[in-house]
Amino acid sequence: DTAVSQTPKYLVTQMGNDKSIKCEQNLGHDTMYWYKQDSKKFLKIMFSYNNKELIINETVPNRFSPKSPDKAHLNLHINSLELGDSAVYFCASSPQSGGPSFHEQFFGPGTRLTVL
Amino acid sequence: GENVEQHPSTLSVQEGDSAVIKCTYSDSASNYFPWYKQELGKRPQLIIDIRSNVGEKKDQRIAVTLNKTAKHFSLHITETQPEDSAVYFCAASKYNFNKFYFGSGTKLNVKP
Numbered sequence: 628d629t630a631v632s633q634t635p636k637y638l639v640t641q642m643g644n645d646k647s648i649k650c651e652q653n654l655g656h657d658t659m660y661w662y663k664q665d666s667k668k669f670l671k672i673m674f675s676y677n678n679k680e681l682i683i684n685e686t687v688p689n690r691f692s693p694k695s696p697d698k699a700h701l702n703l704h705i706n707s708l709e710l711g712d713s714a715v716y717f718c719a720s721s722p723q724s725g726g727p728s729f730h731e732q733f734f735g736p737g738t739r740l741t742v743l
Numbered sequence: 744g745e746n747v748e749q750h751p752s753t754l755s756v757q758e759g760d761s762a763v764i765k766c767t768y769s770d771s772a773s774n775y776f777p778w779y780k781q782e783l784g785k786r787p788q789l790i791i792d793i794r795s796n797v798g799e800k801k802d803q804r805i806a807v808t809l810n811k812t813a814k815h816f817s818l819h820i821t822e823t824q825p826e827d828s829a830v831y832f833c834a835a836s837k838y839n840f841n842k843f844y845f846g847s848g849t850k851l852n853v854k855p
Binding site for chain 1: 785786
């Protein structure tokens with residue numbers, strides 16, 4: 628009954644490799660996000676999708692490519708991994724983008740990516 | 744864009760004391776201000792939020808205050824307990840724009 632799930636939980640890889648992180652939410656939410664949390668715990672938005680469409684792209688290198696096959700899934704593919712990509716990546720979802728009310732962001736458990 | 748600043752970065756209090764964490768924001772159009780708690784190794788979770796039409800909101804031992812004129816908002820935790828130890832994040836967002844700008848986090852340590 629996990630609300631927002633991510634796989635894998637840990638990812639250790641070499642520089643230059645390509646890797647993917649998967650995210651799924653079973654809350655029926657319309658909007659999904661990817662956040663990066665660096666070693667200093669700073670939480671920064673990377674992407675936001677609403678009903679499979681990209682609505683926010685926060686000047687993230689184009690080595691990062693999100694893909695949303697349906698509104699319950701938002702995967703993150705990273706090409707040519709660099710040392711600076713090491714961080715914890717959180718997926719999140721919320722009921723809707725904009726609208727007359729504000730909604731809680733439900734975070735996934737995080738994926739700790741280590742690039743060697 | 745919005746800029747959210749959060750202070751202090753670390754806060755150590757004795758069990759039973761109060762803790763206050765402060766945030767400022769730059770965009771006067773922001774009108775929703777949530778607070779998230781992240782325990783060690785876990786995901787951030789919403790603990791309380793406030794909208795710009797309200798000056799204060801309380802939920803048991805936690806409260807949030809908002810000063811729109813000064814563009815700052817604060818989290819107050821009373822009668823702190825060791826399980827309150829965590830990193831707390833403030834955030835700002837605005838109507839019809841579902842993007843959250845997070846503060847840099849405050850690591851709260853409650854000493855038993």
